[in-house]
Amino acid sequence: MRHTLPIAPQFYVTAPQPCPYLEGRMERKLFTALQGDTAGKLNDALSKQGFRRSQNVLYRPSCAECSACMSARIDVSLFSHSRSQRRVQKRADHLHRRATSPWATEEQYALFREYLDGRHAAGGMADMDMFEFAAMVEETPIKSRLIEYTEDESLRAVCLTDILDDGLSMVYSFFDPALERLSLGTYIILDHIAIARDLGLPYVYLGYWVPGSPKMSYKAKFKGLEVYRNGAWQPLSDANTYAADIHPLSTDPIAEQVARISLPDVRS
Template sequence: MKDTPIPIPITPWRYSILKPKPSPPERLFLVEPPHGCNYFPDRRASTLFVDPRYPKDRRLQTFLVENGFRRSGEHLYRPHCRNCRACVPVRIPVAEFQPRRSQRRVWRKNRDLTSRILSPKFRDEHFQLYYRYLDARHPEGGMANPTPAQYLDFLTADWVEAMFVEFRLGDRLLGVGVLDCLDNGLSAVYTFFDPDYPERSLGVYAILWSIHEARRVNLDWLYLGYWIETLPRMCYKNEYRPQERFWEGKWEKASF
C-alpha cells in the first residue's frame, strides 16, 4: 500500500515558515497505512510523516518538534492513530530542572567520565558499542543485528544539525548520545551505552548531561520523545521534573 497524502490546515504565519521556494507542494504530510503497534500488540498504529520530498532544515524541525514530532533518520514523524493517544511528547524546561537525590548520586558517580561532542558520522567504535547495546538490551526487537547502513539511516540525516556525544572512562568508550540541535532546545534522538556498567546508570547520566548542556548554551528545552503512561519501560521519563507534556495541541505542565 502507498502512503496517503493529506492536506494540512495552517495559519498564514505558519505557512510563511513552512512554504518552500520556488514551487511549494500542495501537501506537507503523508499518512502511513495502519500497521501493528510496536508498543501494544492488540492495537493498530499509524504515523504522520513529513513528505520526504519537502525541504527540511533546523527551523522547520524546531517548529514540528514544538508540535509533537520526532526525527528518525531522514524522517520527521508523529503518531497518528485513529483511536489511541497513548504516545505523549515530553520536554524538560532546563532552567527549572531540579535533580532528584538519586540523579545527583548518578552525576557524582560519573564525575570521572569525559565528554566530547563530535560530528554525526560513522565511526566503527561507536557502531560496535551500538551493536553490543542492542544485543544486550533489545535482542528481540526489530533493531537487533544492525548493519552500518541501518545504523546511519536511523541516527543521521543529510539536513539535520546533530551531534554525537561521547562519554569515556579514560580511553574506554562507555556511551554515545545523539542529540539534534533546535532553535530553542536539544532533542534526544537515541542513547546507547556499555551494558557492562549497569552500576553507573549511563542512560540517566546522558540525560542529565544533555540538560546541563542545553542550559549551558542558553537553550530552553530538552525534548525526550514520547512517554506512554502504561508502559513500564517509559516510566523513567517521569523522573525528570518539572516537565511539560504535549496534549491536545498544547504543552502543559505535568502533574505527578
C-alpha cells in the same frame, strides 16, 4: 493516503503495525519529509508540535483508537535533581564528554550492537547492520551532533542530538549495558540538561512518554517534564493521572490534524 497543506510540505500516514510500547495495540504515524534549505526551520517548528526526527523524516503518532503516546521535554529552568539523580551524577561524573560531527564509526556500531543485544534484542532495530546504523547517524539535513562519553579512551555511551532553536533533541542514545550500576541512560539526560543550560536553551526533548509502558516510566522521574497533549505543552504534575485507555474518538481525523499544523515562514 496523502494530505497536503496549501504550501509544502506534504504529510502522509503509515499503515498500521504492532505498537512497540503497549501490547496488543496498533500504531500509525503521521509523517513528512525533511529536506532542502528549510529543513532546519521545519524541524524547529514541528518539534514544538510533538514531532520527532528519524533521519530525513519528521513523524508523530496518529493512532486510530489510541492517544497514549505524548512527546515529552524537560523545562530546564524548572529542573532540579532528585536524590537518586544526584547519585547517578556523582557515579558517572568521571566520564569524559566530547561532541563530534554526525559521522558513524565502527567503535560506535560495536557499542550499539552490545546495547541492542543486551537491552532490545527483540526490538525493531535488532537487525540493523553497519550501513543502516551509518544512515541513522549521518542522514541528517539539520544541525546534529554525536555526544560521546568515554572512560580511559573507551567508549561507554553515545547520543545523537539535534540542536533546535529552543533546545536539544535527543534523537537516539545507547550505552554499555554491562555498566548498569552507572544508570547511563539517566546520566545522558542529566548531562544534556547541563549542556542546554550552558547554551542558554530552555528545553531538552526526550522523545515520547507513554503511560502504562514500563520502558518509558523513567522519563516521568525528571522534574520540569512537560508533555504535548491536545495541541499544547502541559506540565506533567502526576504521572498516575494519565491513562492509556483506548477510545474510538481519542484521535481526530488526519485531515483535521494536518490542518492544525503550524508551519514556519520560509520566505527569504
